[in-house]
Amino acid sequence: MSTAATNIRTKLRKAARVILVGPPGSGKGTQSGRLLDHFKMSAISSGDILRENIRNRTPLGVEAESIIQRGGLVNDSTMVKLIVGELSKRGWVESRSTLTSGITATGALSIMGHESKHTRLATSNSPSSSFLLDGFPRTVGQAKSLDDEVDMNFVVNLDVPRDVILERIANRMVHVPSGRVYNMTWNPPKVLGIDDVTGEPLTRRPDDCPETFAKRLKAYDESTAPLLEYYDKVGLLWTVSGKSSDEITPQLDEEIMRRFG
Structure with a gap:
């Protein structure tokens, strides 16, 4: 780790609870990894939590599995409870052991034996409680459900020109088993078409042709615009622009330090 990164990691004075929003191909994975490294955050993946609860047969996991098996989508309130x-x-919101109000076995808020969906839980402000929420929320309804329970305090919108994203996608190849991604322009494999680590062949994702991806970007813009508008209205949205991850990262690091350092 660089000295600069080490210095950054020692300067946060309060918890950053971050949501990262950006279109496919905008570099969310890269920025997430750098945030976790630079600021010693933890990643909270809604998908991982869901799968863990299903695997462990928790009450919410059993409920979610039943919904999925019927071909449905797990509802917003269940995901927020998870x-x-x-x-x-993890001790980052107050639980029943420390508050009269707390989390029940199903994850709902309970006050004197009665459930309440609209009393926000006390959140830890320790820098060690900083986390990045991955994969949730994706809609305004999900955002409102989350806001009822948890005091999120920073929403980052990655603004990358669409022509830059389409160029990235046209030059992208992946090693499917590991998820390693290469770009033939700025991050090529050592041997054309071969994964650096395993020597196995690289492939292109089926939907990585520019025409298909352009449709995905349009659908993303239409579905995400209301979410960004919601977070802008509540004063949490911050937009960072750049053509590359290396342009965006310094701006994002600086803003994190301004808000939480």
Whole structure:
């Protein structure tokens, strides 16, 4: 780790609870990894939490599995309960052991034996409680459900020109088993078409042709615009622009330090 990164990691004075929003191909994975490294955050993946609860046969996991098996989507309130339950387990929101109100076995908020969906839980402000929420929320309804329970405090919107994203996608190849991604322009494999680590062949994702991806970007813009508008209205949205991850990262690091350092 560089000295600069080490210095950054020692300067946060309060918890950053971050949501990262950006279109496919904008570099969310790269920025997430750098945030976790630079600021010693933890990644909270809604998908991982869901799968863990299903695997462990928790009450919410059984409920979610039943919905999925019927071909449905896990509802927003269930997903929020799963996330709040994970945060409570880590000690980042106050639980029943320390508050009269806390998390029940199902993850809902309970006050004197009665459930309430609209009393926000007390969140830890320790820098060690900083986390990046991955994969949730994706809609305004999900955002409102989350906001009822958890005091998120920073929403980052990655603004990357669409022509830059399409160029990235046209030059992208992946090693499917590991998820390693290469770009033939700025991050090529050592041997054309071959994964550096395993020597196995690289492939292109089926939907990585520019025409298909352009449709995905349009659909993303239409579905995400209301979410960005919501977070802008509540004063949490911050947009960072750049053509590359290396342009965006210094701006993002500086803003994190301004808000939480």
